[in-house]
Amino acid sequence: MDVSRRNPLINNTVRSTNSSYIRVVDELPEFIWKHLVEENKTFLLTSLPPLDIDPPDELRGEFLDALDIAKITDEEYLKGKDRINSDIDDRAFEKEAALERNLKDKVRELLGYAPRAINADLSSLSEHARLHDINPSVDLSSSSIPVPDDGRYHDDKLQTLMLPRSLVASCRKIISKDNLMRTERGVNALYLVLGYLSWRDPKSNDLSSTFLSPILLLPVYLKESKSRGESQYEVSLREAPTVNF
Secondary structure (H helix, E strand, C coil): CCCCCCCCCCCCCCCCCCCCCCCECCCCHHHHHHHHHHCCCCEEEECCCCCCCCCHHHHCHHHHHHHHHHHHHCHHHHHHHHHCCCCCCCCHHHHHHHHHHHHHHHHHHHHCCCCCCCCCCHHHHHHHHHHCCCCCCCCCCCCCCCCCCCCHHHCCEEEECCCHHHHHHHHHHHHHHHHHHHHHHCCCCCEEEEEEEEECCCCCCCCCCCEEEEEEEEEEEEEEEEECCEEEEEEEECCCCEECC
8 A cells, every 4th residue: 555645645736726626615525425425416516606797896886886987087998999990891890809808807806805816827827716706725614613604615516626628627627537547447536525634744844844635525426417418516425335444
């Protein structure tokens, strides 16, 4: 048995660049257990909203009022509108949308709102999640802490910290790797992990060397299906959970 850091049961570091893992955020561990194990139901993995979706805070009254004022006072916006001729320009709609999006970003800065995410690095995705009222913390929520009463923690969806295309790519890679492991080695290696133990080897003098060990392992299936032409990914329990001793 491999007892080194290479063994994922001893040190299982989940990096945002590793497409073999999918991080679940903003969920209740006890409900995940109840839904999958006790009730033998399935979950659908859910991505973050696309980056081009307007954040919900832009529906606030103060934002809409400030945007209306900016549309009649911002010189860059007004000059840009004058340069767009919708009668002869086939891309007039896209140009107007981009011009308004740029103005909205200016208003966000003016009102002191958090910047809108424009790329897919982890810090930007975390801020993008917050703007859409999704908690990006790696620490899963607890039922002992007040949570939003909007049903999000008691539905059949598992929230991830991935954009739609990235989620599809990761799921397909994980499914392919799982199929390969089962057919060539007869090994089921796909798990949903609830909880990690962060610890250091007491025999080591390296205080910065931290291990991250999974605690509760739920063996699962991950299956792809289609809904209205879009790929969706279903998680179901494969066999009884185990504790990683």
